Amino acid sequence: MITILTRRILSLIITLLAVSLLVFSIMNLLPGDPAAIMLGTSASPDTLAALQKQMGLDQPLPLRYLAWLSGMLQGDLGTSYTYSVPVAGLIVERLAVTLPLALMAVVLSVAIAVPLGVTAARYRNGPVDLIVGLFSYAGIAMPAFWVGLLLILLFSSSLGWMPAGGFPGWDAGIGAGLKALVLPAVSLALAQAGVLTRVARTSVIEVMNEDFVRTARAKGLGEGAALWRHAVPNALIPVVTMLGLQFTFLVAGAVLVENVFNLPGLGRLAYQALSQRDIIVMQNVVLFFAGLVIVMNFLVDLAYLVIDPRLRAKAQ
Amino acid sequence: MMARFLYRPVLVTGLVITLALVAVALLSLVWTPAVPSKMQILLKLKPPLSAGLFGTDQFGRDLTSMLMVGAWNSLSTALVAVALGASIGTAVGVFLAARRGWAEVIGMRICDIIFALPPILSAMMLGAFLGAGRFTAILAIATFMVPVFARLTFGAALQIWTRDYVSAAIGMGRSGLAITFTHILPNISNQIIVQVTIQLGLAILTEAGLSFLGLGMPPPAPTWGRMLADAQTYLGQAPWLALLPGLAIALAVLGFNMLGDGLRDLFDPREQN
Numbered sequence: 250m251i252t253i254l255t256r257r258i259l260s261l262i263i264t265l266l267a268v269s270l271l272v273f274s275i276m277n278l279l280p281g282d283p284a285a286i287m288l289g290t291s292a293s294p295d296t297l298a299a300l301q302k303q304m305g306l307d308q309p310l311p312l313r314y315l316a317w318l319s320g321m322l323q324g325d326l327g328t329s330y331t332y333s334v335p336v337a338g339l340i341v342e343r344l345a346v347t348l349p350l351a352l353m354a355v356v357l358s359v360a361i362a363v364p365l366g367v368t369a370a371r372y373r374n375g376p377v378d379l380i381v382g383l384f385s386y387a388g389i390a391m392p393a394f395w396v397g398l399l400l401i402l403l404f405s406s407s408l409g410w411m412p413a414g415g416f417p418g419w420d421a422g423i424g425a426g427l428k429a430l431v432l433p434a435v436s437l438a439l440a441q442a443g444v445l446t447r448v449a450r451t452s453v454i455e456v457m458n459e460d461f462v463r464t465a466r467a468k469g470l471g472e473g474a475a476l477w478r479h480a481v482p483n484a485l486i487p488v489v490t491m492l493g494l495q496f497t498f499l500v501a502g503a504v505l506v507e508n509v510f511n512l513p514g515l516g517r518l519a520y521q522a523l524s525q526r527d528i529i530v531m532q533n534v535v536l537f538f539a540g541l542v543i544v545m546n547f548l549v550d551l552a553y554l555v556i557d558p559r560l561r562a563k564a565q
Numbered sequence: 566m567m568a569r570f571l572y573r574p575v576l577v578t579g580l581v582i583t584l585a586l587v588a589v590a591l592l593s594l595v596w597t598p599a600v601p602s603k604m605q606i607l608l609k610l611k612p613p614l615s616a617g618l619f620g621t622d623q624f625g626r627d628l629t630s631m632l633m634v635g636a637w638n639s640l641s642t643a644l645v646a647v648a649l650g651a652s653i654g655t656a657v658g659v660f661l662a663a664r665r666g667w668a669e670v671i672g673m674r675i676c677d678i679i680f681a682l683p684p685i686l687s688a689m690m691l692g693a694f695l696g697a698g699r700f701t702a703i704l705a706i707a708t709f710m711v712p713v714f715a716r717l718t719f720g721a722a723l724q725i726w727t728r729d730y731v732s733a734a735i736g737m738g739r740s741g742l743a744i745t746f747t748h749i750l751p752n753i754s755n756q757i758i759v760q761v762t763i764q765l766g767l768a769i770l771t772e773a774g775l776s777f778l779g780l781g782m783p784p785p786a787p788t789w790g791r792m793l794a795d796a797q798t799y800l801g802q803a804p805w806l807a808l809l810p811g812l813a814i815a816l817a818v819l820g821f822n823m824l825g826d827g828l829r830d831l832f833d834p835r836e837q838n
Binding site: 395543 | 687691693804814818
């Protein structure tokens with residue numbers, strides 16, 4: 250187990266390094282001087298030169314990359330040009346919104362998808378299966394940011410039950426903070442749930458045909474007990490896999506949904522950095538998101554090894 | 566064959582929606598009820614049926630015409646992006662399957678890395694340097710599609726490489742390139758077609774997201790995503806401005822997804838359950 254773990258962690262580190270190199274290359278090899286882009290056309294040559302020096306743009310590329318990396322290891326991601334604060338602090342501050350949002354969305358999507366998928370599998374090819382199938386198609390097809398707009402229209406504009414956007418901050422109390430995240434999380438969760446429902450249904454149907462479920466039934470276990478006690482736990486592995494694979498889309502959705510609901514999260518930060526041409530912030534936020542996706546998939550990989558002893562044997 | 570085709574509700578529904586979308590998009594090239602960029606302030610924010618079929622926006626522009634041209638803008642961007650990503654991705658996938666060894670290890674790892682960058686984020690990075698626009702959107706979506714197709718075709722090609730007829734071709738001294746063109750590609754083409762269809766839906770979704778953030782085609786070209794972004798300001802006042810473009814996006818994605826699923830079942834009935 251330790252050998253596998255070491256190998257996986259090594260591979261994770263190499264992948265993270267490669268992503269950092271990719272992001273750095275895109276940001277630095279594309280035509281256009283980052284300092285000039287940040288300052289706009291009206292900047293004087295002196296200001297431009299000063300910023301170029303501050304950003305280290307007068308240094309050779311490999312040196313700049315190494316400086317960025319070593320800074321990162323020390324928690325120093327540079328200073329935001331527009332906010333004049335350390336980027337690392339900015340990311341941590343915004344993460345306090347994005348992380349709970351993503352977690353809520355994941356929990357919600359699983360809570361919707363597993364019961365729906367299992368029910369559809371149990372009553373396969375019947376009317377319930379059809380309705381669940383339609384829900385799943387709709388969930389996948391509807392853009393999360395549009396679902397967000399519809400939810401605002403219904404629960405804020407019409408009914409007035411929920412805030413239409415903004416975030417009061419966690420200082421205003423956990424309840425108020427969570428309330429502001431409910432509608433955004435639902436918008437994000439629906440698309441995820443659409444995909445997960447399908448996976449859960451297919452996976453349960455497959456497991457229901459396995460020998461051990463047949464044995465459980467032969468022992469006299471009812472259909473429901475055989476399903477929930479034996480089939481569902483075994484059918485969850487593909488659902489977990491899909492959850493990992495879908496993380497990229499969750500991140501992309503968060504960028505959009507945070508903008509719909511005016512949430513001061515990482516996605517909104519990336520968008521603001523783009524409109525203010527704050528390249529330093531953008532480079533770090535993009536790397537952070539990509540790193541998050543990679544670490545997420547790494548954790549899913551590890552989760553398999555914990556869940557399924559057969560894979561552990563194979564990996565050795 | 567025809568009967569087999571007609572008894573597949575998913576496939577037929579997907580095909581009907583997709584064909585309708587393509588027809589509307591093509592029609593918009595030669596005819597729209599009004600000029601989509603023509604502003605008529607006196608007719609602003611008219612609800613559906615009171616001015617044109619779907620009403621007007623905040624500048625009094627005809628929503629029907631904007632949606633029609635939006636269909637073309639969205640579809641053409643998605644098509645070019647997926648065509649680009651699928652071609653490069655497939656070339657990479659079948660190449661790696663033919664070469665194996667280190668090329669495979671390195672190639673697949675690069676795919677993992679590209680896949681970790683959501684197209685919205687790469688579009689933001691590209692947009693900062695290249696400026697927002699259709700080119701940026703296509704480049705970002707296509708880049709994301711490359712690993713998707715590379716992984717799919719790599720896995721599928723590997724299976725074909727183990728078949729007896731391929732071993733026979735290797736025994737006859739045929740080159741990897743020749744085998745790839747005569748045996749591998751024809752045998753995995755169905756899987757590629759299915760994936761292209763499904764990814765078209767995803768590309769439309771992504772394009773809408775990029776346009777929503779202002780990273781798609783610049784105004785005055787109407788795009789579904791930007792129509793939604795503009796609608797945010799008038800949500801309480803003119804809800805149809807938010808409903809209709811979103812519905813158009815959802816329908817388009819639904820059509821491609823159903824078509825893709827239907828085609829998969831048609832090509833490989835074993836996959837169906």
